[in-house]
Amino acid sequence: xxxxxxxxxxxxxxxxxxxxxxxxxxxxxxxxxxxxxxxxxxxxxxxxxxxxxxxxxxxxxxxxxxxxxxxxxxxxxxxxxxxxxxxxxxxxxxxxxxxxxxxxxxxxxxxxxxxxxxxxxxxxxxxxxxxxxxxxxxxxxxxxxxxxxxxxxxxxxxxxxxxxxxxxxxxxxxxxxxxxxxxxxxxxxxxxxxxxxxxxxxxxxxxxxxxxxxxxxxxxxxxxxxxxxxxxxxxxxxxxxxxxxxxxxxxxxxxxxxxxxxxxxxxxxxxxxxxxxx
Amino acid sequence: xxxxxxxxxxxxxxxxxxxxxxxxxxxxxxxxxxxxxxxxxxxxxxxxxxxxxxxxxxxxxxxxxxxxxxxxxxxxxxxxxxxxxxxxxxxxxxxxxxxxxxxxxxxxxxxxxxxxxxxxxxxxxxxxxxxxxxxxxxxxxxxxxxxxxxxxxxxxxxxxxxxxxxxxxxxxxxxxxxxxxxxxxxxxxxxxxxxxxxxxxxxxxxxxxxxxxxxxxxxxxxxxxxxxxxxxxxxxxxxxxxxxxxxxxxxxxxxxxxxxxxxxxxxxxxxxxxxxxx
Numbered sequence: 001x002x003x004x005x006x007x008x009x010x011x012x013x014x015x016x017x018x019x020x021x022x023x024x025x026x027x028x029x030x031x032x033x034x035x036x037x038x039x040x041x042x043x044x045x046x047x048x049x050x051x052x053x054x055x056x057x058x059x060x061x062x063x064x065x066x067x068x069x070x071x072x073x074x075x076x077x078x079x080x081x082x083x084x085x086x087x088x089x090x091x092x093x094x095x096x097x098x099x100x101x102x103x104x105x106x107x108x109x110x111x112x113x114x115x116x117x118x119x120x121x122x123x124x125x126x127x128x129x130x131x132x133x134x135x136x137x138x139x140x141x142x143x144x145x146x147x148x149x150x151x152x153x154x155x156x157x158x159x160x161x162x163x164x165x166x167x168x169x170x171x172x173x174x175x176x177x178x179x180x181x182x183x184x185x186x187x188x189x190x191x192x193x194x195x196x197x198x199x200x201x202x203x204x205x206x207x208x209x210x211x212x213x214x215x216x217x218x219x220x221x222x223x224x225x226x227x228x229x230x231x232x233x234x235x236x237x238x239x240x241x242x243x244x245x246x247x248x249x250x251x252x253x254x255x256x257x258x259x260x261x262x263x264x265x266x267x268x269x270x271x272x273x274x275x276x277x278x
Numbered sequence: 279x280x281x282x283x284x285x286x287x288x289x290x291x292x293x294x295x296x297x298x299x300x301x302x303x304x305x306x307x308x309x310x311x312x313x314x315x316x317x318x319x320x321x322x323x324x325x326x327x328x329x330x331x332x333x334x335x336x337x338x339x340x341x342x343x344x345x346x347x348x349x350x351x352x353x354x355x356x357x358x359x360x361x362x363x364x365x366x367x368x369x370x371x372x373x374x375x376x377x378x379x380x381x382x383x384x385x386x387x388x389x390x391x392x393x394x395x396x397x398x399x400x401x402x403x404x405x406x407x408x409x410x411x412x413x414x415x416x417x418x419x420x421x422x423x424x425x426x427x428x429x430x431x432x433x434x435x436x437x438x439x440x441x442x443x444x445x446x447x448x449x450x451x452x453x454x455x456x457x458x459x460x461x462x463x464x465x466x467x468x469x470x471x472x473x474x475x476x477x478x479x480x481x482x483x484x485x486x487x488x489x490x491x492x493x494x495x496x497x498x499x500x501x502x503x504x505x506x507x508x509x510x511x512x513x514x515x516x517x518x519x520x521x522x523x524x525x526x527x528x529x530x531x532x533x534x535x536x537x538x539x540x541x542x543x544x545x546x547x548x549x550x551x552x553x554x555x556x
Contacts, residue, residue, distance in 0.1 A: 006294060011318035016284060017291030040289035057471070060547070193335070193499045219497065219505035219547070221471045226504015227497035256547040264545035267538040269338070269497070270531065 005036060005044075007051055007224070011194055015051065015222060017041065023118055028110040030162050035118045041222065043118050045086060047111075047157055051222045058088050058122055061188070063257040064218040064265070065230060066092035069151050069186040070099075071247050071262060072232075072239045076150040077101070080178070082138030082166065084155030085111030087123035093153070094125050102131045103149075105138040107162055139165045142174045150180050154187035159198060167202050172209040176235070184237055189215060189229040192272045199229050203276045206233045214239055215276045216265035218256065229272070240266050283314060283322075285329055285502070289472055293329065293500060295319065301396055306388040308440050313396045319500065321396050323364060325389075325435055329500045336366050336400055339466070341535040342496040342543070343508060344370035347429050347464040348377075349525050349540060350510070350517045354428040355379070358456070360416030360444065362433030363389030365401035371431070372403050380409045381427075383416040385440055417443045420452045428458050432465035437476060445480050450487040454513070462515055467493060467507040470550045477507050481554045484511045492517055493554045494543040496534065507550070518544050 003019040024035040034046040042055025066089055070076050077100045081089050085106035093102055115123035152175050156163040190198040207213040210233035220228045232239045245259030281297040302313040312324040320333025344367055348354050355378045359367050363384035371380055393401035430453050434441040468476040485491040488511035498506045510517045523537030
């Protein structure tokens with residue numbers, strides 16, 4: 001028997017790969033969750049039919065979501081992550097020694113359990129003493145804090161179902177209010193090739209709330225098209241001109257992120273620039 | 279009936295899409311050639327089972343292969359394209375008014391015929407008076423010219439079968455000899471995620487021959503992983519420091535390439551830098 005996974009969207013196209021074993025399958029209160037074992041990608045976490053992380057390429061997304069905002073902020077002490085129950089973003093955030101505390105607000109506790117069991121190198125910092133895990137809806141949580149976080153990272157699924165409210169203006173306004181005076185935020189912002197309308201909507205809604213809004217790109221092979229957008233938004237800090245490569249300590253090395261790439265990632269292809277306009 | 283195309287490689291994964299109609303299928307003297315009609319990608323050209331171009335995203339590859347070397351060279355008059363029978367690279371090259379003449383060396387004339395029929399907006403400059411089409415093997419052709427071309431573009435299929443000889447040292451030495459004293463070359467250089475050994479081999483072989491060898495990246499959604507490497511090699515010109523954004527005339531616009539992206543594309547992710555070392 002051969003088992004093949006397919007992630008097909010409105011484009012009637014997508015990624016397919018051979019599945020060696022189905023390690024886990026469950027309908028949680030929030031979503032369908034599957035874990036597949038594969039030869040090439042290692043274990044793969046799938047939510048509602050969409051690949052979230054694979055052991056082979058998760059480093060790209062987690063490094064780029066985390067280090068761009070954290071190295072832009074001169075002194076990130078308090079960090080909020082919404083979503084990201086797999087722990088990959090936490091793992092990158094706690095590499096910054098200035099960070100005192102991280103709150104991880106994940107609506108679906110099953111994601112955390114599964115990550116601990118099947119993705120040990122992704123979830124490895126979920127027991128870090130600097131971390132609090134808050135199993136609740138980030139949209140509600142964010143209303144409860146004012147002027148508290150230096151950095152917010154939105155590490156969400158596609159903006160449908162439980163994550164739909166994470167790209168609307170009222171959510172971004174609450175995020176703005178939750179940030180300190182020189183706070184910064186980064187959000188996963190979808191594919192400019194397959195979901196240009198989502199990219200456009202995220203840009204416009206962020207831009208309507210934040211004085212500084214700039215988008216950047218990375219290559220994530222297992223997301224549709226391999227080209228993935230992140231939104232950077234802040235109360236004033238610019239991720240290119242307020243970033244100095246010297247802020248990254250000598251000897252620090254990552255698998256994807258580099259100080260030069262931090263700045264280069266904001267140079268968007270012409271057709272993506274078109275989506276990131278008022 | 280539903281017809282689905284799949285491009286699966288050793289990773290046991292790949293792109294799949296729904297085919298509306300099969301427009302053309304033929305075993306040429308060199309390769310199997312198919313043209314599919316799709317809703318999302320438009321027409322798709324497939325050689326030996328590998329997607330070469332789609333109407334929706336071919337602009338990325340053709341712009342990045344062409345404009346990076348052509349805007350690096352201060353006065354590109356004579357250009358050689360090896361492969362590229364679809365005409366997409368020719369279309370971009372003749373946008374440079376300094377170019378006096380282009381030689382297109384395509385081994386498979388069926389590619390040219392098919393491009394003219396099914397990809398009119400790609401092949402639209404194949405009757406340009408500045409162009410000569412030479413239906414022969416580029417590996418042989420390049421031995422016949424010395425000190426002639428300002429720019430060489432290697433627009434080839436994967437380095438197996440007829441294209442295998444396009445990534446070996448002896449071919450690069452012949453290309454070096456064919457270039458003028460300040461000549462530059464760009465080559466399609468595969469996926470660092472799926473085919474890292476090819477990227478490494480192309481880098482090393484180019485670096486063994488050319489004083490300047492730098493690699494750059496672009497996003498091509500329908501190539502494996504969406505992340506595609508190009509190799510730049512020259513007798514002395516540096517594609518970053520010898521390029522001035524002012525060389526791109528005001529008012530010039532492309533769909534992917536921008537002067538800022540020209541330079542940013544050379545800032546490689548850490549794991550790709552590892553492949554592009556001696």
